[in-house]
Amino acid sequence: MNAQLMIQPSSFIDAGIQMKPVRGLFLFKFSETLQERLENLNEKRRESTLSKDEEVELTGILELDRIFTLLNAKIIAESA
Template structure:
């Protein structure tokens, strides 16, 4: 099994995370800058043009995205 390196998702917390109001609760969202970075890295990946450093960064952002998906689903489920 290959170990995958990634930037720690917590490193994006200061500048890359927002809480957005949705109905009666708040959901975790990426800042506009972090969302643009994710889209740019995904595009480079599709083009097979990611550097090793960018691959590590993309892995960290994608892990944070998975965490947000789970947290937001829990928030929504508990608000029903």
């Protein structure tokens, strides 16, 4: 197992999280601001210009994205 430093995903909840209706279900989504930050950090990663602090931030955002993917999949599966 490889240990990684990251910003706690819960630190993004206040400003970066929304519940949005999608086909009659309320799903977890990133706010526009957090989505733009994710895209910006991913672009910097592709360009190999991420600072160590940005790498830690990106790791936290990506973990939150994985959590949302799993939660949203459960919501969708249980609605069927």
